[in-house]
Amino acid sequence: MVYTVTDVSGNVGTEVVKKASIWKEIILAFIASLPFFTHGLEATELYATAHSGHFIDSPEQVPWNATALIVAAAVTAPIYCYVIDKHGRKVGLFIVSLTQGISCIPLFLPPNDTNTIILHTVAGISTGGLFTVLPIYICEISSIESRGFSLSLMSAMTTLGYVMKLVMDLETMMYVMTAMVMVQLLSMLWLIESPSYWVKIGKVEIAIDKMCRLKCLEDDNPNLIKCLETLRDESDRAKSHGKLTLVHIFRNLIWRDAIKIGVLVHTTMILCGSIMFLDQDKTLLQLKIPSDPDRVLVLVAMFVGSFFTSLLILYAERKVSTNLILMTYLQVNWLE
Template sequence: MTGSVKNQYLATICANIMALGYGSFCGWPSAAFLVLQSDESPMIGGPISNEEASWIGAIVCAGGFMGTFFFGWLSNKMGRKIALLLSAVPMIIAFLMIPFSKTVMHLCMSRLLGGFAGGGAFAVIPIYITEIAEDRVRGSLGSTIVLFCNVGILVAFVYGNYFSYTLSPFLLAIFPAIFFFLFVFLPDTPPQLMRMKKHEQAEKALKYFRSVRGSTEKVSEDLMAELEKLKGDSNDLKKEDSDDGNVTLADFNTPVAKKAMFIGIVLMALNQFCGCFAMINYTGTIFEQAGSSLSPNMSAIIVAFIQLLGSYASTMLVEKAGRKILYLASAIGTGIGLSVLGLYINLNSMGYDCTNFKWVPIGSFSLTIFFASIALLTLPFLVIAEILPPKIRALGSNICMTLLWIFCFLIIKFLPKLTDILGLHGLMLLFASCCFLGAAFIIVFLPETKGRSIEEILALLE
């Protein structure tokens, strides 16, 4: 790591502790559902039903829907830093509500609040990182949000296996608390400070993120050029504001904006309709139906570890292989893994002797999660922040994230019903088809953004 990017890495790690906290919130149901649906359920009404479990799992997406718009708006009005700091508060409260919840409604309220915080985190963190990072490290830093989220999921699975239902949420609440007390010392992004007409603070923030000390006269020509560019962008925004230049429908009607939004929406749809995020919520059930001999909790831990490896590989390769190549490999690899799993489940359900192939469920599912984590689940947030024109970046990202939450809710809520209609093997093949269609889309429409400036990326979309 060179000195000039040290503070960019540190700020990225601090911001992503919030993503880690949200990941642990997403991973909490895996082990908790086993308790909630057993005779040891702490609910007043006893064990919860599958329908109630589906609502507890899916309601987090409704919270994310609301959080995306609220914290996206707040980040433009008060800055990225304030928005992220405030998102930690409902996350802490959501965790602390869980041990005291005695009804399904109480748990749904907790999940809604946690989703609200998570929506803010995933709406603002990618923009924060994009605005502080240099072009040469923007990809590797931008892809870390899902890496940290996956660490959180793994931690939640491990805690759920080794700690009690009551103790686990208290331990997981530590992560958003740590984020708050670390992130409060970091500056906001230089572009956002310029937009808020805090020019001196913007200059100080730029020097901090470029690890520069001393007066402006002593700094490099590159930093001076970057500072002048920030001032130029700020002046352009002032002119737009003086011309009643708030974001309008016309700003989304340019060829570049329309193509960028189209790509962003499809990538968000592919993120969910590849099925991997939803299946993580039902990992134990899937392995049980697939004929695996592993326990549900151990299955979940293995899958979460594989997912973490995939997202780590994404972080390491995104600036070497490029976004487009990773996306293509991810879509095809995920489709193949789902196809193999679907074929095995179908043969097993038809009565064929699969005794010698008991390793196929864990092997194919692990392959699926690994390839999905290389790009489908990790890179859309980075790519969308890169390809959207600056004026519509915040609102455009919010629209894409809102659609993501809608897709996520539909998949998680109705996955059990889809399984009843299509069979588990049919569902796997449906998800595989989405992946192969996504691969075709990537070949035709997705531009390569590796190492390119924002201006160069926008030129590719013209």
């Protein structure tokens, strides 16, 4: 929709073009991030992650439950990417929520090693899609202005799930997990399929309709037309390279830099989590702080830090936020 501003004498002035609303993008990103909250609930007590090491060791000292989770996630992650490429991002989101619901079933069975390994295997299947499908969907539905904040919700929602350990017992968390899965499946009704997917498969008319709903704009709005042209150019440029291979990825300077940044950020995140959870007593002792056997300090610090970082992304550049995180990590290591 284009608004025309006129003065009192009737002369036509500057045209004011309605801008896209980013609030709907943020709301949809929040809804899409709900599985990360469920993941945080599960990871606190129910299965192993990089931040919580509850292992069942065999006589050969093999952590079978953690191994089952990692192998299942590694195998299913490429399958998820293939599925969402062929059938759409919402299909992948539905499968992730569905497998999270299936992972709740072993929780209500008698506890034994077999049920625990089954739980970790199913949880690994959902985790494989959690960190592939959801970031892709959130990235594609978000504009440049909201993309950084929307993607940071993944970490914030996960740590919020961690914090629930402080206010819930195990049985309550199991029921909350089940309720969250139902909410996630119902929320699929409000999610909008990524316009990038429709452009990719050549259904431009559907892409325009989805983009109108996503941006809250009319189909003749210049801003919407510009976004659509950008998606078309990206799709044509990607198709011009032919079949995507690892060689194409490493030859592309932008993708190469993105891989380096991703490896740096994720390595720092895993190292920070492992150090805090595995060496917390030593750290607190050196800082002359009383022991914290319930890990209250760590969980609250992760929760506050993740939300502070999300807010920082809104008002500062990504590089500033990354440097601040790295400086904090180095400071913790120096204190140790």
